[in-house]
Amino acid sequence: MIQLIADHIITPLGEGTENNLNAVLRGESCLRLHNEVHGEPVPEPFVGSLFEHLPQRQGFTPFESLCIAVAEPAIKQAGVDVSAADCIFIISTTKGNIWTSPADSARKIATFFGNNSTPVVVSTACTSGVTAQLTAYRLLSRSKYKTAVIIGCDVQTLFVVSGFQSFKALSPNPCKPFDAERDGLNAGEAAAAMILQQTDSPFSASAEHPWTLLGGSVHNDANHISGPSRTAEGSMRCLNDACELLLPDNLACISVHGTGTMYNDEMEALAIHRAGLEDVPVSGLKGIYGHAMGAAGLMETILTIHALNRGIILPTIGFSKQGTTYAVNLSAKPRTTEKHAFIKLLSGFGGVNAAVAWSRETVSEQSATTTLDNSCSIRIVNEIHISQQNDINNLYRSLGVNYPKFFKMDSLCRLGFVATELLLKECGDEIDVENTALILANHSASIQNDTAYQATIADPHSFFPSPALFVYTLPNIVAGELAIRHHLFGETSFYILEKETDLQPIIDATICSPDINSAIVGWLECTDKTHYEAHLKFVSKTND
Numbered sequence: 001m002i003q004l005i006a007d008h009i010i011t012p013l014g015e016g017t018e019n020n021l022n023a024v025l026r027g028e029s030c031l032r033l034h035n036e037v038h039g040e041p042v043p044e045p046f047v048g049s050l051f052e053h054l055p056q057r058q059g060f061t062p063f064e065s066l067c068i069a070v071a072e073p074a075i076k077q078a079g080v081d082v083s084a085a086d087c088i089f090i091i092s093t094t095k096g097n098i099w100t101s102p103a104d105s106a107r108k109i110a111t112f113f114g115n116n117s118t119p120v121v122v123s124t125a126c127t128s129g130v131t132a133q134l135t136a137y138r139l140l141s142r143s144k145y146k147t148a149v150i151i152g153c154d155v156q157t158l159f160v161v162s163g164f165q166s167f168k169a170l171s172p173n174p175c176k177p178f179d180a181e182r183d184g185l186n187a188g189e190a191a192a193a194m195i196l197q198q199t200d201s202p203f204s205a206s207a208e209h210p211w212t213l214l215g216g217s218v219h220n221d222a223n224h225i226s227g228p229s230r231t232a233e234g235s236m237r238c239l240n241d242a243c244e245l246l247l248p249d250n251l252a253c254i255s256v257h258g259t260g261t262m263y264n265d266e267m268e269a270l271a272i273h274r275a276g277l278e279d280v281p282v283s284g285l286k287g288i289y290g291h292a293m294g295a296a297g298l299m300e301t302i303l304t305i306h307a308l309n310r311g312i313i314l315p316t317i318g319f320s321k322q323g324t325t326y327a328v329n330l331s332a333k334p335r336t337t338e339k340h341a342f343i344k345l346l347s348g349f350g351g352v353n354a355a356v357a358w359s360r361e362t363v364s365e366q367s368a369t370t371t372l373d374n375s376c377s378i379r380i381v382n383e384i385h386i387s388q389q390n391d392i393n394n395l396y397r398s399l400g401v402n403y404p405k406f407f408k409m410d411s412l413c414r415l416g417f418v419a420t421e422l423l424l425k426e427c428g429d430e431i432d433v434e435n436t437a438l439i440l441a442n443h444s445a446s447i448q449n450d451t452a453y454q455a456t457i458a459d460p461h462s463f464f465p466s467p468a469l470f471v472y473t474l475p476n477i478v479a480g481e482l483a484i485r486h487h488l489f490g491e492t493s494f495y496i497l498e499k500e501t502d503l504q505p506i507i508d509a510t511i512c513s514p515d516i517n518s519a520i521v522g523w524l525e526c527t528d529k530t531h532y533e534a535h536l537k538f539v540s541k542t543n544d
Contacts, residue, residue, distance in 0.1 A: 002137050004211040004358075006078035006195040007302045010070045011289060012049045012188075021306050025334055027317060029288045031174045031186050040158040043463050046170045048187035049290040050156055060108065063097050067109050067151045070191035075113065078195040080147050083114030088145045091121045092132035092152035093294035094474070098159050098450055102496045103443050109151070117145075120506065121496035123445065124476045126257065126348030127218070128152070129192075129297015131493060133344075133356050134216045138509035140198040147198070152298035153191040159450075160293075161187055162457050163470035167226070175260030177284045177316050178269065178330055180323030185259040188290025192298035211305050216356030217241035217515055218491040220438075220483040226349055226471045228267035233489060235271035235347055238355035241515065242343040243275065245357040251280055252339035253313045255304045256328075257346045258284025259291055260318065264347065269324035271345075271353075281335060282328045287318030297354075301344045305358065313337050349471055350480030352492050376512045378539045384423040386534040392418055403485065410449050410472040412526040413481045416440070419534035420482055420520060427538050437491035437519040438479045439510055441503045444527050445496050446475040478524060490516060500535065511541050 009016065012030035013023045030049040036042060038054065054062035055069045075082050082089075089110040096102035106119035120139075122132040129152045136148035154160075164170050164187065171184030196213065219237040221229035229235070243251070254277065256268050272278060285300050292299060307314045313335040320332065340360035347353045386395070395418045396406055406417060424431060453469040471477060479492035491510070497503060500523040507521045522536035 001199060002140050002196050002213040003199050004194055004213070004305065005197050006074045007193060008070050008074040008077070009190065009192045009299055009302055010066065011190040011299070012051050017302055017306055021303055024285065024288055024303060024314060025312070029174065029317065031290055037156050037158050037161050041460070042158060042161060043460070044165055046161060046165065046187060047172060047174055048156065050189055054155060061097050061100070061105070063153060063155045064105050064108055066155065066191045067091065067153045068112055070153065071113070071149060071151050071193045074193040074195050075149065080195065080197065082147065082149055085117060086144055086146040087115055088117050088139060088148050089115055089119040090132050090136050090148055090150045091119065092128040092150065092298060093121065093123060094125055094128055094154050095160055098157060101443055101445060103498050107498065118498060118502045123494050123496050124348060124352050125350055125474050126293060127297065127346040127352050127354040128294045130216070130344055130346045130354040130356055131218060133213060133297065133301065134218065134354065135506065136196050137213050137215055139505065140196060142509040142512060143505050148196045149193065150196065150298060151191070151193045152295040154189055154293035154295055156187050156189045158457060159454065162465040163473065166465035166467040166470050169261055171260060174318055175286055175290070176318040176320070177258035177260045177286055178265045178322070178324055178328060179319050180321040182260045182262065182265060182323055185261050185286065186290035188292040190289060190292040190295040190299050192295050192302055194298060194302060210360050211358055214245040214357040214359055216354065217513065218352060218354045218493060219489055220480065220492040221351040221353065222483045222487050222489050223351055225351060225477050225480045225484070228263045228347060229351065232267045232271035232274060234351065234353035235268060235345065236274040237489065238345060238353045239271055239275040239277060239343065242355045242357040246341050246359060250339050250341045250359070251343070252308055252337045253281040253283055253304070253342045255300050255342060255344045256282055256284045258286050258316065260286055266324050267347065268345070269326045269328050272328050273326035278327065279329060281313045282316070282330050283314040284316045285314065287316060297344065297346050301358070304342055304344065308337070308340060308342065308360070311336055311338060349474050350476045350492065351483060352476060352480065376541050378508065378511055379542050381538045381540055382423055382427055383537045384419055384534070386415070386419050388531055388533070409481060411529055411532065412446060412448065412475065412524060413472065413478045415526050415532050415534050416478040416482055416524050417485065419536045423520065423536045423538050431486070432517050433487045433489060435490050435515055435517040436488050437510060437516045438482055438488065439493050439507055439519055439521040440479055440524055441495040441497050442475065442523060442525040443497060443499070444525060446473050448526055448528050449473045482520070511539065517541055
């Protein structure tokens with residue numbers, strides 16, 4: 001089993017998990033109107049929850065310093081040797097440092113703590129914090145690792161805030177999740193850390209940290225890269241998968257994304273309705289912390305755990321009047337419960353949805369369902385390698401494919417599109433659209449698109465942030481585009497790693513999930529229009 005042994009949170013409300021939980025229960029918030037982002041003026045004021053002062057550690061960026069600051073107390077609390085070879089660091093972030101590969105930052109952070117194992121960066125937009133938990137679960141269950149240090153962190157910048165403004169997604173007021181008068185999300189920043197450990201020992205509810213991660217899933221909507229699905233397909237599938245891991249009578253609540261945007265809240269409410277969970281209490285914390293991006297999934301999970309330890313379901317601040325077509329069980333005030341399990345649910349750009357199930361039940365009470373088949377192995381069906389000697393546009397034309405959106409994509413997505421078309425050309429009926437995953441990675445994230453987008457906001461006198469460019473500054477969008485193209489409703493994940501071989505343990509662990517029968521896996525690197533490389537494999541699962 002995978003057990004939580006320590007955690008820590010740093011937010012604009014304060015430092016420490018219990019301090020933050022007490023502030024939430026008092027209804028406190030740091031959401032306020034901002035005219036600048038850490039010294040950078042913004043043309044249009046926005047409401048957000050930002051740190052007054054970011055930590056500064058010599059030789060580290062503010063993002064890296066904040067990651068270290070939140071991990072140190074958790075590691076001390078856990079009392080484990082994080083320098084050991086069987087410990088892995090996993091960083092959850094949406095953007096990290098804009099101009100530095102998050103893989104390089106992850107290495108610096110792991111090295112600071114004396115850890116030489118290969119760190120993993122999960123970059124799946126807003127779902128990063130949940131996908132990071134699921135990645136840790138799989139690696140601890142399947143591989144040589146016994147301990148995982150998961151750090152979720154994002155620092156707001158003009159780059160990110162202007163991107164959300166380009167989508168008209170930011171509210172001029174504190175957000176109102178699921179409310180009839182909701183009008184957008186708030187920007188937020190935070191850092192959260194949790195230490196997970198693999199153990200074969202039974203535990204009881206009287207232990208200091210009795211919570212266990214039971215697993216979860218990721219599903220794509222295969223619908224749109226920047227808009228929620230109107231059928232809530234991916235989110236509903238994630239909820240169904242999570243419910244299979246729990247005893248139904250012990251589900252205390254669903255911790256939702258709850259951004260306060262018109263379409264996200266509508267989609268989540270529909271997913272809950274389609275999953276038959278309308279009566280289950282729902283809570284969301286964006287009305288207190290705003291959208292903390294890569295930190296949100298971890299922070300909201302940790303706070304839900306500590307609230308349930310007190311027998312409390314967290315409130316959804318900002319909610320007043322039901323505003324979604326399908327009603328959800330919300331309250332702006334804390335509620336009591338005697339139940340000991342919950343689901344954490346998130347959705348994000350790229351059509352990605354993710355959920356994990358947590359429980360405080362004893363071993364004998366837990367569901368017997370497991371999310372990993374440790375007897376599985378991988379068969380390579382086909383393999384393709386493309387490098388800068390090939391012209392991507394010419395390769396596309398040679399395919400004889402009519403896909404008008406191709407030339408609207410960025411270079412990374414074009415590379416992924418062409419490589420996947422070539423890869424699947426001879427695979428025929430082996431593609432199972434329901435259970436085929438996309439497991440992709442690179443080292444440079446979306447640096448080419450970051451540079452292009454930055455040019456649109458560099459001049460304050462000619463400030464025109466482009467939503468079409470901003471959405472492609474998220475590297476996982478390539479997986480979303482491929483899911484749409486091939487109608488794939490399975491998992492779509494994107495990792496930022498030091499080198500291609502670092503992806504293999506993740507592939508091995510992921511494909512053992514029961515809802516994955518095959519996968520498109522591999523490396524997609526694109527630093528500019530003339531420097532790129534794609535190495536993809538189509539693999540299927542076999543049982544030894």
